[in-house]
Amino acid sequence: MSQGAEGTEQSMSGNGAGTESTPSKSGLELRNLTKIFSGGVIAVEDVNLTVEHGEYLVLLGPSGCGKTTTLRMIGGHEMPTSGEVILDGESLLGLTPDKRPTTTVFQHFALFPHKSVLENVEFGLKMHGVSKEERRTQATETLEMVGLRELADRKPSALSGGQQQRVALARVLVTKPKALLLDEPLGDLDRLLQLRMRVELRNLQRQLGLMFIHVTHNQEESLSMADTIVVMNDAKIQQIGDPLTLATKPANELVATFMGDNNVFRGTIESREGDRIVVDDGHVKASCVVQDDDRATGDAASLSVRAASVILLDEGADAGGDVNSAQCEIVFVEYLGDLIKLHLSAGGERMVAKVPGDNYARLRGQEGNQVRITWKEEDVQLLAAS
Amino acid sequence: MSSSSQPPDQPGAGPRLDIGEIEEAEQALTQELRTTEAALGGQKSQKSGRGIATALLAAPGTAWMLFYLVAPVTFIVLVSFWTQSTSGFEEKWTLDNYERLFSDGTYWRTLRQSIFNSLIVVGATFVMGLPIAYFLAMKVKNLRNQIALFIVALAPFWTSALIRVVAWRDPLMGRSGAVNEILLKIGIINEPLDILSFSNFSVVLAMIQLYVLFMITPLFFMLAQVDRSSLEAARDLGANWFKSFREVVIPQIMPGVVIGSIFIFVLSMGEFATVRVVGGNTVASVGTIIRLQNDFVQFPTAAASAVVLVVVMMVGVVGMLRFANLREDL
Numbered sequence: 001m002s003q004g005a006e007g008t009e010q011s012m013s014g015n016g017a018g019t020e021s022t023p024s025k026s027g028l029e030l031r032n033l034t035k036i037f038s039g040g041v042i043a044v045e046d047v048n049l050t051v052e053h054g055e056y057l058v059l060l061g062p063s064g065c066g067k068t069t070t071l072r073m074i075g076g077h078e079m080p081t082s083g084e085v086i087l088d089g090e091s092l093l094g095l096t097p098d099k100r101p102t103t104t105v106f107q108h109f110a111l112f113p114h115k116s117v118l119e120n121v122e123f124g125l126k127m128h129g130v131s132k133e134e135r136r137t138q139a140t141e142t143l144e145m146v147g148l149r150e151l152a153d154r155k156p157s158a159l160s161g162g163q164q165q166r167v168a169l170a171r172v173l174v175t176k177p178k179a180l181l182l183d184e185p186l187g188d189l190d191r192l193l194q195l196r197m198r199v200e201l202r203n204l205q206r207q208l209g210l211m212f213i214h215v216t217h218n219q220e221e222s223l224s225m226a227d228t229i230v231v232m233n234d235a236k237i238q239q240i241g242d243p244l245t246l247a248t249k250p251a252n253e254l255v256a257t258f259m260g261d262n263n264v265f266r267g268t269i270e271s272r273e274g275d276r277i278v279v280d281d282g283h284v285k286a287s288c289v290v291q292d293d294d295r296a297t298g299d300a301a302s303l304s305v306r307a308a309s310v311i312l313l314d315e316g317a318d319a320g321g322d323v324n325s326a327q328c329e330i331v332f333v334e335y336l337g338d339l340i341k342l343h344l345s346a347g348g349e350r351m352v353a354k355v356p357g358d359n360y361a362r363l364r365g366q367e368g369n370q371v372r373i374t375w376k377e378e379d380v381q382l383l384a385a386s
Numbered sequence: 387m388s389s390s391s392q393p394p395d396q397p398g399a400g401p402r403l404d405i406g407e408i409e410e411a412e413q414a415l416t417q418e419l420r421t422t423e424a425a426l427g428g429q430k431s432q433k434s435g436r437g438i439a440t441a442l443l444a445a446p447g448t449a450w451m452l453f454y455l456v457a458p459v460t461f462i463v464l465v466s467f468w469t470q471s472t473s474g475f476e477e478k479w480t481l482d483n484y485e486r487l488f489s490d491g492t493y494w495r496t497l498r499q500s501i502f503n504s505l506i507v508v509g510a511t512f513v514m515g516l517p518i519a520y521f522l523a524m525k526v527k528n529l530r531n532q533i534a535l536f537i538v539a540l541a542p543f544w545t546s547a548l549i550r551v552v553a554w555r556d557p558l559m560g561r562s563g564a565v566n567e568i569l570l571k572i573g574i575i576n577e578p579l580d581i582l583s584f585s586n587f588s589v590v591l592a593m594i595q596l597y598v599l600f601m602i603t604p605l606f607f608m609l610a611q612v613d614r615s616s617l618e619a620a621r622d623l624g625a626n627w628f629k630s631f632r633e634v635v636i637p638q639i640m641p642g643v644v645i646g647s648i649f650i651f652v653l654s655m656g657e658f659a660t661v662r663v664v665g666g667n668t669v670a671s672v673g674t675i676i677r678l679q680n681d682f683v684q685f686p687t688a689a690a691s692a693v694v695l696v697v698v699m700m701v702g703v704v705g706m707l708r709f710a711n712l713r714e715d716l
Contacts, residue, residue, distance in 0.1 A: 207401035
């Protein structure tokens with residue numbers, strides 16, 4: 001049901017819930033959500049989205065795309081200029097953050113510096129009038145859950161980044177919110193911890209069965225953690241889909257470029273036979289079978305091919321024509337252990353191919369040499385106009 | 387890396403974050419860092435050449451303090467133990483001055499009144515200064531406006547303090563002064579209020595206006611440094627505006643509150659000029675008493691009064707310092 005982009009394929013949350021084509025009363029719904037700051041800056045424009053309970057949703061996009069503002073409007077830290085925020089059938093508009101059943105994990109944790117870890121975690125319960133013993137029990141339990149029970153009496157300044165983040169998590173989880181909002185939660189962590197926390201955080205979410213809405217600019221993080229990814233740019237939703245769809249079938253040029261490891265050909269239609277178009281961008285030609293598109297020869301069109309779909313041909317092998325293949329110079333052989341990213345130049349146009357890491361022996365030091373690449377027509381994706 | 391997530395059907399497992407061995411590695415790294423830093427710090431103090439250079443750099447400041455602070459104070463303490471004579475004092479040790487002081491009811495009454503007044507001024511400047519500092523620090527959007535408004539608030543300080551004090555007396559608070567005129571015109575009173583001038587009330591009022599900026603400034607600086615996101619987090623977790631202010635803001639600005647309070651308490655306790663001008667001869671403070679004793683060449687007595695005053699001030703300051711750990715939090 002959710003949209004906001006000229007997307008091709010979409011799929012809903014991966015929770016195994018049945019189909020839903022009628023507006024459901026349960027879950028979070030954003031309707032025509034817009035935020036314009038004083039001065040005329042449009043931060044969020046006409047965002048429409050539904051999120052189910054138990055779903056892990058990631059808002060993905062570059063800095064300034066509107067993802068954090070959207071999150072803050074859900075949490076009540078920012079008031080929309082127009083539109084609706086509805087949770088379980090009730091509008092949240094006009095409710096201050098303390099009155100909303102959502103809680104937020106802030107980017108730099110925002111722990112209370114003068115309170116101990118335990119007092120930090122107890123804070124939400126204290127504000128809701130829970131008795132002292134009950135507070136202590138619940139807080140200690142939650143600290144146990146994140147593995148920080150022994151540090152209950154420390155002050156935040158005496159904790160490492162990873163520990164502070166877990167305190168921030170415990171602090172919000174103890175209040176049993178209906179939805180957890182996370183603003184770049186892994187941004188302040190060391191890389192190794194970041195990678196580990198992706199797995200653990202997602203596991204925790206699954207075990208709790210809670211709705212998580214997670215904001216990040218890291219596409220790898222989004223692919224690894226999300227049930228549903230919402231790509232935003234320029235205040236608008238560009239595409240909504242599950243990780244597989246976004247990785248293999250980006251809807252438009254913005255998404256294709258942002259997800260990375262896509263070769264985008266922006267050119268004109270050279271010829272059209274039925275539903276098969278051939279696009280020439282001046283350096284490379286690619287073909288694609290399109291649906292519901294009536295553009296003709298001479299019209300502008302953009303196609304993309306995943307780097308992983310690019311095949312390196314052996315010396316002297318025949319590519320079978322100049323469509324869906326190119327003669328390239330190797331610019332850089334980027335060895336990443338399990339795989340190699342081959343940075344190529346097809347007559348000046350930058351392209352990327354991904355090949356297994358055991359090719360390194362024969363590819364090392366090949367910068368400057370020529371190589372012929374090709375790909376299958378069915379791996380070519382038509383991109384909507386951005 | 388071994389997988390260490392627990393199977394979901396193990397009894398008592400429940401949801402948890404399994405972060406064990408990464409955590410240990412992190413801790414080991416932090417520990418190593420701390421020991422290295424400590425080792426480096428120890429090495430520094432071993433260089434004796436740096437000790438001499440430091441001493442030379444500190445010499446002028448120390449000499450200044452010795453001459454202008456330590457020496458005069460020591461002298462006053464000495465004089466307080468010497469004997470009164472017709473031309474001043476004789477260098478004969480005695481405890482008479484203190485005996486006389488401790489049995490002088492007027493002095494103690496006045497001391498009590500001064501302490502009371504000072505505490506009122508501290509409280510009043512806090513109550514008035516906090517909203518202004520809050521507005522400046524939290525509500526004014528960009529830095530330039532903040533500083534501009536702060537300078538505007540400083541405007542009274544561009545005039546001589548004496549002028550301001552005199553202005554309080556007749557033009558503002560006198561029988562035919564501005565306040566009385568306005569109140570008469572509106573009809574709130576029928577007769578001019580006498581309490582407004584030459585009274586303890588007017589003295590306290592004048593001191594509040596004189597010293598309020600000493601409270602606004604440290605409060606403003608501390609409020610400007612409050613972590614905004616921790617305020618948002620407090621709201622997010624269910625605290626309304628008042629509770630988040632009490633739980634998050636106040637603890638973070640305590641150093642500013644303490645500094646402002648100390649400044650104002652000490653200044654108010656030592657007051658004599660404002661008291662004399664605004665209060666006339668009807669109001670006394672410890673400062674005016676000391677002044678009077680000096681005028682009558684009773685130096686040892688004045689010195690004893692001064693010593694007692696300073697001791698009381700120090701007790702107050704030490705008491706206030708307990709509310710904030712200035713070394714850490716500032």
